[in-house]
Amino acid sequence: MIKDVIVTQNISKTYGKPPLQVYALRETNLRIKQGDYIAIIGPSGSGKSTLMNLLGCLDKPTDGNILIEDMDVSTLNENKLAQIRREKIGFIFQKYNLIPTLNALENVELAMGFAGVDTKTRTERAKQLLEMVDLTKRITHKPSEMSGGEQQRVAIARALANNPSIILADEPTGNVDSKSGDNIMRILEDVNKKGETIIVVTHNMAIAQRAKRILRIQDGEVREEHA
Amino acid sequence: MLKDHVKLAVKNLRHRMSRSLLTLLGIAIGIMAIISLMALGEGMQQAVTGELSSLSDVIIVSTGGDIMSSFGGGGGGSTSEYFTERDIADIERIQGVKDVSTQLSGSALAEYNGKATIVALTGMDIEVMRLQYASQSLHAGAFLNDGDQNKIMIGYGIAHDTFDADIPVGGRIKFNGEKFFVTGIFGKQGMGGVSSDSIVLMSTRDFKALTGQNNMSMVYLRVFNVNDAESIALNIEEAINENHGRKDFATATTMTSILETVQTILTLVQLVLIAIASIALVVASIGIMNTMMTSVMERTREIGIMKAIGATNKDIMSIFIIEGMLVSTIGGIFGIIMGVFGSQALSLILSSFFSSMSGTQLVPIITLMSVVLAVAVSLIVGVLSSLYPAWKAARMSPIEAVRYE
Structure with missing residues (x-):
């Protein structure tokens, strides 16, 4: 049986206090299995980012529980959440979000550094990952010396650095041209084929159509769409 | 891990080289002031003490x-x-x-x-x-x-x-x-x-x-015998006061007691000098804090990213505090070097000013104590002035930080 990577139980996220309470997300129940490839779509302001932040342990739900690999993370303190983030989750952002003072190799190594991986192992693995995203020749380049597509590939390598259970990609192709975007999606799909769970937030239906499951969010409510 | 933090801090400082150097200069000047004024104070102390103790009998x-x-x-x-x-x-x-x-x-x-x-x-x-x-x-x-x-x-x-x-x-x-x-x-x-x-x-x-x-x-x-000076002085006062039938007619002063008085005064002078120099240091430390605050603001996004990829609050604090400490310690070391030359220059200027007043040359003396103090002070200044910016950085919410434009 394939195990669940993420299970959400009636999670809600509200801002403000009644009667001015605003629901960003309403009683959402999700079950994401290992190896899933999910696209989350919806108009802006629909709660996509809120859901991403909750799944990525950047934020805590107001109500309900989130289980990541059977561990309830909704009650953990900040340090524990940081640990979950570095061990179980890999983030890919629309704007790449690499550290500008570090080169490609160092950016990938940084995530492993926070996880306490020793220097030698770190460098070896970072080089492997950069080779996988086809950036062997760019390892000493700083983000400002790379194209958007290249930067996003570094970000993918960084997201994979600590062997996470889930990759959360927020509009990963939003800032690159369609050719680079296709390249990025293919890399993510390759990773998915190796058993990694991928969750992609996107506006782009063409990108969403490539996923195995599509979740549509509207006004804080999540519905499963046929993929 | 600490090594990584230091590496990150160094990279950040180098990335903003001119700003780092200016902040560093502030600390260097503060430490220079302390070192050179302490050296002058010490020189003064020793010159006067040496002169007076030759008269101790x-x-x-x-x-x-x-x-x-x-x-x-x-x-x-x-x-x-x-x-x-x-x-x-x-x-x-x-x-x-x-x-x-x-x-x-x-x-x-x-x-x-x-x-x-x-x-x-x-x-x-x-x-x-x-x-x-x-x-x-x-x-x-x-x-x-x-x-x-x-x-x-x-x-x-x-x-x-x-x-x-x-x-x-x-x-x-x-x-x-x-x-x-x-x-x-x-x-x-x-x-x-x-x-x-x-x-x-x-x-x-x-x-x-x-x-x-x-x-x-x-x-x-x-x-x-120098050791008898105090008791002899008392005997003299007693004898003369008895002659004149008054308790306060004569005052017998030994060089030792003058020496003590002078030393007390000089110590006070030294403290005042250090207090003045400390003002420079306080200004410099505000400079560090200011630079660090700016740096935290500028790197809001970076902080968010680091948190998203697993950095703990402790990691973030450590990176910023190390940055502050690096600036202040390097500044402190420069300050000590500048202080060595600065004290010589100051003594030259002062000597030429007062050469008509006193034959004694004011030779600055830099003690190990003052160097150790300078290093310690600059370290403490570094930690203290980066503490608040670091804390601010650490408690930033990763979501908002990542979204920060």
Whole structure:
């Protein structure tokens, strides 16, 4: 049986206090299995980012529980959440979000550094990952010396650095041209084929159509769409 | 992990090189001020202490109040009470006293170049004179020698401001009609009641011959054993006070007690100097804090990313504090180097300013203590001034930080 990577139980996220309470997300129940490839779509302001932040342990739900690999993370303190983030989750952002003072190799190594991986192992693995995203020749380049597509590939390598259970990609192709975007999606799909769970937030239906499951969010409510 | 934090901090500092250097300069100047002022203070302390401790077997007995008001200055001309021959005999009789000499005070009508005025005269043994005025620089000429007759030393004011014409070395002044020759002129002392500018010094013998007076305003004596000085001083006070039937007639001051007083004053001066230098350091530390705050603001997004990829609050704090410490420590080291040169320069400037006032050269002394203090202070300044920015960085919410444009 394939195990669940993420299970959400009636999670809600509200801002403000009644009667001015605003629901960003309403009683959402999700079950994401290992190896899933999910696209989350919806108009802006629909709660996509809120859901991403909750799944990525950047934020805590107001109500309900989130289980990541059977561990309830909704009650953990900040340090524990940081640990979950570095061990179980890999983030890919629309704007790449690499550290500008570090080169490609160092950016990938940084995530492993926070996880306490020793220097030698770190460098070896970072080089492997950069080779996988086809950036062997760019390892000493700083983000400002790379194209958007290249930067996003570094970000993918960084997201994979600590062997996470889930990759959360927020509009990963939003800032690159369609050719680079296709390249990025293919890399993510390759990773998915190796058993990694991928969750992609996107506006782009063409990108969403490539996923195995599509979740549509509207006004804080999540519905499963046929993929 | 710490190594990674240091590496990140170094990269950040290098990324903003000019800003880092300017912040660093602020600390360097603060530390330089502390190091050089401490070095000067220490130099001053040692110079004065060295000079005074060579006189440590001397006891000075004066009439009335505190010795400090008349020591080194005008020769006690202001006092109207004098010691008697019996007092001197009593002092000589006290066990442990090696030799005794007196300082005589009086006045005479001085005449030079047709102008006449009353001046205060001081008569003392040449040997004592040399001891007492050893620290005073000479403007011109030389000290009196043993056996000199009808020769005098005069203050700068007597030489230049008292008569219509300046008096040169070798100049001839008439006191009560008797001719005296100037052998030496003291350097200018400037303001204050302890000035020797208006002094006229002559030997005891000349003084007695000239004035016929024997007004002993001060007694200088030396003891055989420095360790007995304090008890001998007490005995002297007791004996003289008994002679005059008053409890406060005489004050006997040992060099040791003067030394202590002077050291207390110098320590105070040093503290004031350090306090002044500390202001520079406080300003520099605000500079660090300011730079760090800006840096935190600029790197809001970066902080968010680091948190998203698993950095704990501790990691973030550590990175920023290390940055602050790096800036301040490197600044501190530069400050120490600058302080070494700065203190030399300061002492040169001060020496040229006051060379007319005192023959002593002010040599700055940099102690290990002050260097250790400077390093410690710069480390502490680094930590303290980056603490708040680091804390602010650490408690940033990763979501907002990542979204920050």
